[in-house]
Structure formats: structure tokens, C-alpha cells
Amino acid sequence: MTAERPRRRRFPWQVVAAVLVAALVYAVIVLLYAGGLRESSNSCVQVVQGDESDLVTVSLQPASVNAVNQRLEFQLTLFPPTSLLDPDGFTANQKISLLTFPVDGSSVLTFAEGEALGSSTQSDYAKGIVEEWPFDSYRADLTTFAFTGEGDDRIAVPTEVCLDNSVPGWQLQTSLVPSKDNSVTTAGGEVPLPTVEIVATRSASTVAFGILLLGLMAVIPVLVLFVAISAYNGRRKVEATLTSWIGAMLFAVIPLRNFLPGSPPVGSWIDYLVVLWVIVGLVTGLTIYILAWNRWGTRASPRDPAPAPAPAEPGSP
Template identity: 30%
Template sequence: MRKHLRRVRDIGLRRLVIAVALLIAVMAASVAGYLASRNTTDQESFFGDDSNPDRVNVTVWITKVDPTTQQLSVTIVDVAPNGALADTDGNFTQDVTLTTAAIGNWKADIKAGDSAPDIEQKVSVDGAVTDYPFDRYTGRLEVHVFNAQGNNLPLALTVVNTDPFFGLTTTAATSQNGGLAVKLGLHRSAPTIVFAVFIMLLMLGLATGAVVAAFYILHWRRGLIFPGCSMMAAILFALIPLRNAVPGNPPIGSIIDFGSFFIAEAVISMSLISSIVLGFRHQRSIERAESALAEEIPSDDAATAAAERP
């Protein structure tokens, strides 16, 4: 008896150790995924001639990617002259003009002796938002700093991505008029893709659950089972806020819709309607059979009683 109890205790302890080890492994993998995905935020890329002592340092922050309007919000900060271009206070020794290939406010004049302001601009990008969550965008960032004579000054450009929903790839491009040009490649961050794909699989799984419930109701002619119908109705209307919960607010007609949402809605709707309509017919058959059985039972009792009379 003691050996049996000791064996049971050892088995339970072994299972507990395995469960704890699996939990630690899952948590470690999840944290590793976070550490890998955090590199998509605050990415820094460097371009230009940073070895030239007489240059202008420019930092461009990519703050938000708006796929709907096909625009990229950028902030130009830390426009700082170096070497012979800077005075004792670190400002420009002469008037300069900063221009970018942006939408709207693409030009900023900086006076000699004044510190450069932060400049908010919009840059156009190209891509298909309906490819969500696998949509990708391309753009071009071009920066020039002209002196008073209209000549390009040497630049050292730093591009920083701070949008947590997008990853960034940058490559140097050529500019016909001097300055610096950078090709931008934007894609959804790994956590965004993982979450969107999980939602797609979840919607298809819920649709499968509705099909199983409808099969249980209809195949064995269970009649109207209101808990099953209520479950399917709840899932049907819950899919709408679930679909809208994905990050990025993709428009209707995206891959997520044709790949899962529309399919799940159609399957659950057909399962619910067939369970109600055909279940009602089966319920009527069940009730008629019960009524006929109830009528036969009193007649049998009367015949039995008459046979027992003397």
C-alpha cells in the first residue's frame, strides 16, 4: 500500500515538474518573440557623409504610417550644422533652406543665428491597404539643405522609425539634384501579423464550432435546441467586434475578410438558420409523436381496467 502511494506521489510530482517546465518554455519563447519584435521600433538608419567635418546633421522621425490616406507622418528634428557651418552657439552661420519631397509644407527657411525648429511633414507612400495583414508600402524620403547661394550642403541623415505597428527597411537612393534620398519599405510588425492571423484562425474555428452544433441538432433530429441556437447567434454577432479589434482598422474587403470573416459569417448564418427552420420541423414531428403516445396510454389503461372487472 505504501509503495502504491509513493508511486502515485512520484507520478504526480513528475507531472507537475513537466507542466512547470512547459510553462517556463512557453513564457521564454513568448518573451524571445517580444525581444525580436522590439527591434522594429526605434530603428535607426544612417546615410550621408558623416566623415565630412563641415556638414549638416538631420534626424527624421517616422511617427505614424497611415495606410488609408497613403501618407507617412515624419518629424524633422536636430537640424544641426557642424564645423565651418556652425557658429559658437551651434547655429547656422548663414541663412539656409531645408526642403524635402513631402506633401504640402515641404520647405523651411532657417535664419543665421537661429536654432532650427522641428518640422512636421507628410510623405506619400504607395501600397494596397486591402492586403492587410500582409500589406506593404514603399516611399521615398529626400532631404536638401541649401545655402544662401543655392548650393547643396553636405548632409548626414538619420532615419528613426517609432511607429510600433510597422517595421521599416531603408536603402540609399540617388538624387539628381544633390542632397540625400532614401527608399523606404514599410511592412506590418510581427506582433500585428501574429495577432491578425490568430483572429482569422479563431473566426474559422468558431465557424467550425457552429457547424458541429448544427450537425448535432439536425443529424439526430433533436428539434429546437435553444442553447445551441443561442450560442450560434452569439458567435454570429460577436465576430463583428472581434474583426474590428485587429490593429490598423483595415477596410472592409481586405484579405482578413475574404480569408476568414466573410466565410465565418456565412457558415454560422447558414448553420443558425438551418438549425431553426429544420429544427422547428423536427420539433413539430417530436411533439406530434408525443401527443399520439399520450392518447394511446389512456385507452390501454381503460382496456386493462375493463378486463379486470368480474
């Protein structure tokens, strides 16, 4: 009779599936982040039509998107054509002005003849709802154009607006919105002045990071409830030290929530649909585990009765 060969232990397919899913999620996050780094580019729209040789470029370099205060902060720089520059290439050969509204700072940026061209830091109101994080978006309307002269002699020159899409964690897009109320006078007559619409949305990598972190946060109470219910039903031994682990998980929720990119304010939809129920699940798991400890924990041994005092000897005081 031949001895049976020992069976080879098969690797559980669940482990293989878990490793593949983790690798896939990791690859997606890395590709989204790398794609966001490569998407930095300039988008230009022409607000005042005209000859390309006379085109003035207004560069908008965004500094930040302040979602809580609904503000788009940017640096405004004017790049005139060679026809409006001295031979040195950095001073104006005549007075050039840039009108921009609505902004929180000065709406007119003026460079006198012979003055070096500079830039101005501005901020504009961006309409949006931060409580919709990470799917919130913000829209800012901006009207701007360059002109020469002043007063009745003011002549608008061909102007284009270029937005640099390089704010970390955000994607910015520009488009022109026709306006019936605004018009400017050019060398060829009066023309309508459209509004530049800037739309800021969170990048795909930021959205994926936030959703993944929320998903991991939702796994914590599931694990705690599994341990607590197993201990209460008697399938696993009750260990009092696990109450410290459950308590640590409970106090880790708020730091994890504050680690979300963009720091969504308290009261966002994630608090009502995720964070609140994570805390409820952890408190429920802690309660069940305390009941299991009270049910299956080692009972305290009864105290031995105190020995009776020895009788006093005769003749002793």
C-alpha cells in the first residue's frame, strides 16, 4: 500500500484577487496623478478682434482657488506687441492701459510712456458650492481689454486672454460668453466685448484620492463590527486590550477626515453620508464588544473572608 502524497496547499484565490485589485487601484491613482501633471497648459481666447501683429496678450497666472471664500486669485500681466514697445523691448512707447472688472483690486492697470511693464495681483469672485466636495466647481466671469489713450480718445486694441492651467489639484478652462451690454471702440468702430468665463474643477487625481480615502474610512467600522460580533457570539476569545484598538480607530476618524485634499468644511455631504456613519459604526462596535466582555470575560474571584481576630489571653490588658 503506497502512502498518500501530501496535498499541496493551494494559494487562496481571494488573496490573488485582492492583490490584483490593489495593484489596479494603485496604477489608476498613479496614472491620474501623472496625467494631471502633464495637463498644465495655456488656453487663450481673443476678446477684441484685430490684426495679429497688434495683438496684446493678457496673461492670467492663477495662484490659488479659494473654495471656502469663493475666490480665484491670479497674477495679471500685460504683454504688448512690438509696435507698442520701445526698442529695448520692455518699456512702452506710449501710454497703455488694461481695464479688468470685476476684481477686488484696482480695475485699471496703466503703464505710462517709457515705463517698464509689470503685473498686478488680483482676485475675482468664483461662484460655487464647497459643500459638494470633491465634485464642486467654480465659475468666475471676467471682462478685460487693453486700450491706448484716455477719455474720448480711448481706443481698444486687439486683446487676447491666456490662462495658465497650472494650479495644483485643479483644472481650469476658459471660454467666451457673448455680452449685449458691453462694447468698446476700436480703430475700426464699436464692437461688442464678450466676457471671459473661467471654470475651475478639481482634477481627476484629487477626486480619486478623496473617494479612495473615504472608501478606506468606511472599511474601518466593518472590521470593528466583525470583531465585536464574533466576540459577542463566542466565536472568538474576548481580549480586553482590543477595546483600546477600537477606541484608537474611533479617534482616528477626524484626522483622516481632515487629511482629505482641499479640506472640505464641516457640513459637506461626506459628513452626512460617510463620516457620521463611520463614527456610528465604531461606537456600535465598541458597545457590542463591551457587552461581549461583560458576557464572556473572566469573572472576578470572590474575596476570601477576613480572618477572625484571635481571642485575648487571660490577664492581658
